[in-house]
Amino acid sequence: MARTxxxxxxxxxxxxxxxxxxxxxxxxxxxxxQSDKAKAIGKRLMCMCGCNQILVECNHVGCSVSTxxxxxLDERLARNEPEDLLIQSFVQQYGEKVLAQPPAKNFGLVAxxxxxxxxxxxxxIMRAVLIRxxxxxxxxxxxxxxxxxxxPAMLERARREMELADDLDGPATKAGKD
Amino acid sequence: MDLFGSFALLLAFACxxxxxxxxxxxxxxxxxxxxxSARHAGIAVCLxxxxxxxxxxxxxxxxxxxxxxVAGHSNRDLExxxxxxxxxxxxxxxxxxxTFLLSGYTFFVLLTNRGKHPELMPYxxxxxxxxxxxxxxxxxxxxxxxxxxxxAGVDGVMRLVAMPDGRGxxxxxxxxxxxxxPPTLYMGYVGFAVPFAFALAALxxxxxxxxxxxxxxxxxxxxxxxxxxxxxxxxxxxxxxxxWGGYWAWDxxxxxxxxxxxxxxxxxxxxxxxxxxxMLKVWNVWxxxxxxxxxxxxxxxxxxxxxxxxxxxxxxxxxxxxxxxIVLTLVVCLWAFFKNRDYLKSDNQLDSMVSRESSFxxxxxxxxxxxxxxxxxxxxxVISEWVQGTKISVGPPFFNKVNxxxxxxxxxxxGVGPLLAWRRTSVDSLKRNFGWPLVGGxxxxxxxxxxxxxxxxxxxxxxxxxxxxxxxxxxxxRGAIVISGRTGMNIFAxxxxxxxxxxxxxxxxxxxxxxxxxxxxxxxxxxxxEKQMEMGPGSRLDLGGYTMNLxxxxxxxxxxxxxxxxxxxxxxxGQPLITLFPxxxxxxxxxxxxxxxxxxxTLKEDLYVVYAxxxxxxxxxxxxxxxxPLVKWIWLGGLIVVLGTGLxxxxxxxxVLALKxxxxxxxxxxxxxxxxxxxxxGSHGSDD
Numbered sequence: 001m002a003r004t005x006x007x008x009x010x011x012x013x014x015x016x017x018x019x020x021x022x023x024x025x026x027x028x029x030x031x032x033x034q035s036d037k038a039k040a041i042g043k044r045l046m047c048m049c050g051c052n053q054i055l056v057e058c059n060h061v062g063c064s065v066s067t068x069x070x071x072x073l074d075e076r077l078a079r080n081e082p083e084d085l086l087i088q089s090f091v092q093q094y095g096e097k098v099l100a101q102p103p104a105k106n107f108g109l110v111a112x113x114x115x116x117x118x119x120x121x122x123x124x125i126m127r128a129v130l131i132r133x134x135x136x137x138x139x140x141x142x143x144x145x146x147x148x149x150x151x152p153a154m155l156e157r158a159r160r161e162m163e164l165a166d167d168l169d170g171p172a173t174k175a176g177k178d
Numbered sequence: 179m180d181l182f183g184s185f186a187l188l189l190a191f192a193c194x195x196x197x198x199x200x201x202x203x204x205x206x207x208x209x210x211x212x213x214x215s216a217r218h219a220g221i222a223v224c225l226x227x228x229x230x231x232x233x234x235x236x237x238x239x240x241x242x243x244x245x246x247x248v249a250g251h252s253n254r255d256l257e258x259x260x261x262x263x264x265x266x267x268x269x270x271x272x273x274x275x276x277t278f279l280l281s282g283y284t285f286f287v288l289l290t291n292r293g294k295h296p297e298l299m300p301y302x303x304x305x306x307x308x309x310x311x312x313x314x315x316x317x318x319x320x321x322x323x324x325x326x327x328x329x330a331g332v333d334g335v336m337r338l339v340a341m342p343d344g345r346g347x348x349x350x351x352x353x354x355x356x357x358x359x360p361p362t363l364y365m366g367y368v369g370f371a372v373p374f375a376f377a378l379a380a381l382x383x384x385x386x387x388x389x390x391x392x393x394x395x396x397x398x399x400x401x402x403x404x405x406x407x408x409x410x411x412x413x414x415x416x417x418x419x420x421x422w423g424g425y426w427a428w429d430x431x432x433x434x435x436x437x438x439x440x441x442x443x444x445x446x447x448x449x450x451x452x453x454x455x456x457m458l459k460v461w462n463v464w465x466x467x468x469x470x471x472x473x474x475x476x477x478x479x480x481x482x483x484x485x486x487x488x489x490x491x492x493x494x495x496x497x498x499x500x501x502x503x504i505v506l507t508l509v510v511c512l513w514a515f516f517k518n519r520d521y522l523k524s525d526n527q528l529d530s531m532v533s534r535e536s537s538f539x540x541x542x543x544x545x546x547x548x549x550x551x552x553x554x555x556x557x558x559x560v561i562s563e564w565v566q567g568t569k570i571s572v573g574p575p576f577f578n579k580v581n582x583x584x585x586x587x588x589x590x591x592x593g594v595g596p597l598l599a600w601r602r603t604s605v606d607s608l609k610r611n612f613g614w615p616l617v618g619g620x621x622x623x624x625x626x627x628x629x630x631x632x633x634x635x636x637x638x639x640x641x642x643x644x645x646x647x648x649x650x651x652x653x654x655x656r657g658a659i660v661i662s663g664r665t666g667m668n669i670f671a672x673x674x675x676x677x678x679x680x681x682x683x684x685x686x687x688x689x690x691x692x693x694x695x696x697x698x699x700x701x702x703x704x705x706x707x708e709k710q711m712e713m714g715p716g717s718r719l720d721l722g723g724y725t726m727n728l729x730x731x732x733x734x735x736x737x738x739x740x741x742x743x744x745x746x747x748x749x750x751x752g753q754p755l756i757t758l759f760p761x762x763x764x765x766x767x768x769x770x771x772x773x774x775x776x777x778x779x780t781l782k783e784d785l786y787v788v789y790a791x792x793x794x795x796x797x798x799x800x801x802x803x804x805x806x807p808l809v810k811w812i813w814l815g816g817l818i819v820v821l822g823t824g825l826x827x828x829x830x831x832x833x834v835l836a837l838k839x840x841x842x843x844x845x846x847x848x849x850x851x852x853x854x855x856x857x858x859x860g861s862h863g864s865d866d
Contacts, residue, residue, distance in 0.1 A: 046571045052429060052485075054573055057422040100573035102558065107566050111558045115551035115580050122543045130536055133457075133528035 038073050041083060045069070045090055046100050054100055180245050183233030184324040187274075190226035190281075191318050193219045194311040201304035205383075213300055217288055220303050223310055224285035231278040234271060234323055238264055244340035247271055247323040253344040253767040255738040256352075263357040264347050269481060269496070270323035272360065276477075277313040279361070279368040283397075284310060287372055291393070298390065301379030309371050312503050320496055346738070349765050349772025355415045363408025363435055367473040369401025370438060373445075374470035377463050381514045384521045388452050391462070395449070396827060398466075402446060403823040405439045410696075410816035421773035421788040423708060423804040425812070428577040430485040433556045434476025437549050441469040444545040447538050447595075454600060455535065456525035460515075461542070463522060467511045472549075474504050484560060530602035537595035544588045551580045582635050586642060589697050592690050593646035597653065615652060619645030639701040646694050650687045678831045685826025692822055695815030702783070702808025710790065712798040713744075722805035724785050725749040729757075731799050739763040739772075744789045744799050748778060760789035760801070781814075783807040 042056035049065035051058055055073075058066040069090075076086045090098045102108035200216035203209070234247075238261045243249040251271070252264045266272040284306045291299050317323070329339045350356075373394040380390035412435060417425035426432060445465040451457045479485055482497025515522075528535055555572045562570040597611040623641040631637050658672035667675070677684040709721045713728040720726075730745045742762045748755045758776035765772065778785040786804040793800055 044575070046573055052571075052573075053422070053427060057424070057427070095568055097559070097569040097571045099571060101575040101579070102562075102570045102572060107562055108570050111554070111562075111570065111572060111576065112580075114554055115547065115584075118550050119543070119547040119584070122547060126539050126543050130528055130531060130539065134531065136527050 037083075038070070038077055041077075041086065042070060042073060044087065044100050045073075045098055048094050048098060179233050179236050179240075179242065180324040180326055183230045183237070184318075184322065186226045186229040186233065187314060187318050187322075187324075190223045190230065191311070191314040193222045193226060194307050194314055197223060197307035198304055198311060201300055201307065205300045205304070216300065216307075217292070217303055220284060220288050220307055223307065223314075224281035227274075227277050227281040227310075227314075230317070231265075231274060234265055234274060235262070238262070241344070242340070243342070243344050244326050244338055245323075246325045246327050249327060249341045249344045251344070251347055253346040253738070255767070256344075256347055257738070259354070259357060260347055260352050263351060263360075266360045266364075267347055267351050267356075270317075270321045270325075272364075273313060273321060273496075274317050274323050275361070276364055276368060277310065277317055279364050280306075280310055280313060280371060283368060283372055287375075287397070295385075295389070295393065297383055298376070298379050298385050298393075301383045302375045305375040305378050306371065309375070312499075316496060316499060320499060343767065346765055346767030346770075348768070349739070349763060349770045350419055352738075352765075352772060353415060353419050355411055355418070359408060359411040359415050362404055362411055366401050366403075366405025366408045367435075367438065367477070369397065369404055370442060370466075370469050370473050372397040372401065373466050377466040378511065378514060381463060381518050381521065384518055388456070388459075391449050391452055398442070398446060398449075399823055399827055402439070402442045403820055403827075405435070405442060406823070407816065407820050409435050409439055410813065410819075414813060417786075417809070418775055418777065419773065421775050421790070421802075423706070423786055423788070423802070423806065424703075425809070428552075428555070428574045430556050431480045433552045433577075434479050437476060437552055438469045438472040440545050440549040440552070441465055441472055444542045444549075445469060447545075448542050451535060451538050452524075455527075457527075457535065459522040459524045460519070463515070465542075471504060471507060471511075472553075474500060474507070478504065479556065485556060532598065532603045532608070534595065534598045534600045534603075537591060537598050541588070541591050541595055544584060544591060548581055548584045548588070551584065552577070555580070585697070586635065586638055589639070589642045589646060589694070592693060593642065593649045596687065596690070597649055611649065611652065615645045615648035618648045619643075633704040636701040636704040639697055643694050643698050643701075647691065650691050650694075653687055654684070677825070678828075681828045681830050682826045685822050685824075685828070688822030688825055689819050690822075692815045692818030692820075695811045695818060697815075699808045699810070699812030699815060702806065702811070705807045707805045708803065710800060710802040712793045712796070713801045714798050719801060719803055721803050722783070722785075723750060724755070724803075724805065725752075726758075726787065726801070726803060728799070728801065736763075738767070739765045741774075742789065742792075742799075744801060746776070746787060746801070748785065758785075758787050760787045762789050762791060779810050781808075781810050784809045 039056050043054055045055040047053050047055045047058035047063065047066040048069065049058065049063050051063070055066055055069055073086070076089070081089075087099070096103065096108070102111035104112055197216050197219035200212050200219060204213035204216050237245050237248045238252055239258065241248070241252070241254050247268060247270050248264075251267050252261055256264065264271070266275040287306065288299075288303060291302075327339050327341065328336045331337050376390040376394040376397075379385065409432075412432065413425040416427065416432075420427075445462060448458050448465060449462055452459055452462050478497060478500035482500065484497060530536075555577050558572045559569050562568070593615065594612070599607060619641040622644040623637055626637060626640055631640065654673050654676065655669075657676040658669050661667065661676055662669050662672040665672070707722045709719060711717075711719055713719060715728055715730060718725060718727050725748070727747045727749070728744060729747050731742070732745070733740065733742050735741075740763070742764075744760050746758045746760065748758055756778050758778060759774075760776040761774035763772045763774060764770075773788060776787045778787075784804075784806045786806055788802040788804075790800040790802045792798065
């Protein structure tokens with residue numbers, strides 16, 4: 001425990017350095033082998049016991065469904081069945097719901113497209129809104145004589161001083177006037 | 179006591195009805211006595227619900243197994259500690275607990291705003307009482323926790339019976355964190371009812387300006403803080419108890435807690451646009467509405483059985499009630515919006531595309547896209563079954579693939595957003611604020627890559643994390659250097675003073691820092707390692723530089739369960755490190771098993787050891803070991819998020835007037851002047 005606390009203290013003190021060191025820690029390269037292949041395939045399938053968990057992650061004690069599915073997976077791998085064929089056989093047996101993620105075809109494709117479609121749609125709506133707001137903003141150039149009196153350098157200086165005031169005292173806000 | 183509790187809830191129901199009727203009449207007639215009466219009825223509801231909840235606690239503590247709920251969720255040998263948690267372990271009790279927390283919030287809202295905001299509070303009282311009424315209907319008429327057990331005698335007459343002992347608490351819930359996790363999460367869910375009530379009240383009452391936002395800012399932050407803590411505590415519980423090696427499985431219950439957090443986070447950011455620039459009034463109102471509705475939707479998803487979940491309540495009859503409540507709430511919100519939308523007219527003007535305003539909009543877009551992705555993935559199995567007749571599962575691979583890019587973009591905005599100036603950001607300012615952080619991030623990436631940091635997303639996460647941390651540090655340093663230059667105090671004291679001058683802004687940065695740590699922790703998943711093997715005494719398992727020797731394997735009876743415990747000596751580089759004791763517990767009261775994972779946790783990585791049961795072939799213990807890098811950073815980040823939110827809630831301590839004098843009359847003894855000129859000011863003083 002003392003060791004952990006000590007490490008935590010060091011971590012706080014040199015956060016960036018620790019982050020780099022930790023990130024640079026050796027990765028968890030998987031040992032090649034049949035069991036790892038079974039695990040990788042098992043992560044693409046769901047346990048059918050109703051737990052809604054990945055096949056290799058079902059943590060139900062004595063779950064007969066996941067045990068049987070994993071056994072079948074091992075047996076098929078031992079027969080050197082191709083991965084795609086193996087997964088297809090599970091789909092035939094249990095239906096598409098055995099797949100851990102929607103297939104990128106037919107209606108399953110909708111699941112993949114929709115979040116990014118919404119994001120893109122939102123982006124375009126937001127862009128249109130921002131352009132509209134900018135067009136509503138009166139320009140300083142429209143004020144007679146303003147351009148000649150306030151130079152860009154002066155505007156930049158005013159902006160910097162406003163930022164400094166923000167840092168020191170916090171900006172004057174509507175809330176502040178409450 | 180069960181009758182006492184039932185009667186208290188029935189009275190609370192009646193008082194809630196009265197609070198609504200009297201409140202509406204008071205709004206219409208502006209009768210002050212009626213208004214006062216409605217408020218008192220609202221307070222009475224809170225007290226009566228508290229009595230009902232205490233009654234249920236009493237029944238648990240006294241092992242009254244004549245009450246069905248107590249008999250189903252407790253037993254005599256259950257520790258007192260867990261008898262408290264048993265109250266919210268089932269459908270009926272958790273709904274009562276929900277009402278209890280809502281009543282607590284209502285009580286404080288009514289009390290702290292007594293005599294204030296006379297145009298707003300009657301509406302708030304009615305709205306909160308309406309939400310309470312819905313839950314009281316469930317507590318009293320649909321799923322009462324005070325139902326007693328009965329049995330027909332030989333004469334055919336029903337008689338009350340008491341079971342000699344209860345069925346016990348679900349083993350998964352017999353973990354210390356379960357005493358704190360549900361109340362914390364519920365405090366978040368329920369807390370969003372307060373800003374919802376104020377937003378709807380302001381809309382209904384056409385309350386002028388942004389006042390409702392100022393009133394509810396603290397309430398929103400408190401709810402958000404609880405929600406954040408609750409979500410992370412849930413993740414920690416899943417990590418420590420479920421024994422599958424991870425902390426987030428994108429289970430519908432987890433998703434239900436994440437969605438309102440995402441919209442709540444969006445609201446906390448966009449609300450600044452309204453405060454500063456009078457913009458996004460419609461957006462903010464709908465964000466609050468959405469957050470509250472998502473809280474209710476989440477409750478519906480976890481309790482209706484509509485989606486499969488590893489820890490959802492069993493399918494029950496209360497689903498339609500929640501659907502009805504959601505639809506009714508949505509109709510009221512839409513009606514209020516269309517009736518009074520002209521009141522939400524905003525001063526929408528934008529000087530430049532590169533400004534704080536546009537970054538907040540981006541932030542909102544990304545948060546809502548993430549929320550949609552989570553909602554879509556959660557509901558897609560139901561939608562697919564409805565559309566094509568067959569169900570399509572949506573598991574963690576989908577959520578990870580969709581949400582990781584979105585999350586990384588959000589991380590990028592976490593660094594960029596706060597450093598953009600309001601209205602317009604100049605190119606000079608961009609260079610000044612982002613130049614070095616960007617270089618720092620890229621250098622970190624360049625160092626990490628040859629050291630084996632090859633996973634694309636993890637590398638990007640590292641670069642962005644370093645970038646954001648450096649921008650945050652830069653913000654603190656810039657302000658502290660100015661203060662230090664003016665006052666002569668050392669840089670650390672200057673950082674402290676800078677923070678206390680604008681707690682909301684710098685508390686926000688602390689929250690951002692905490693979020694970065696969470697992202698770093700999550701990125702560690704890319705380097706997880708695991709191994710499972712049957713181990714007899716003396717056998718050895720090697721994983722990620724650790725050597726695990728199984729020393730003994732014992733079975734011992736405890737008060738409430740029998741434990742099968744493995745004693746595993748862990749060595750690192752050949753040196754003894756720690757002894758771990760993973761367990762499997764069997765609870766005879768309900769014939770269920772539970773796992774106690776043994777974790778050796780450091781900042782670098784967790785060694786996570788699970789006793790997964792015995793081999794059916796040779797009865798040997800099966801040990802499943804994981805090395806999960808950086809997990810501790812997630813919990814550490816969560817703690818910093820909570821501390822940062824707490825800091826943002828502290829009222830500002832602003833130097834008033836005298837600072838100019840200090841600057842003019844310098845030099846001043848270091849540290850003396852600032853304290854001399856400090857004066858306390860309300861929390862609305864400033865923000866960012």
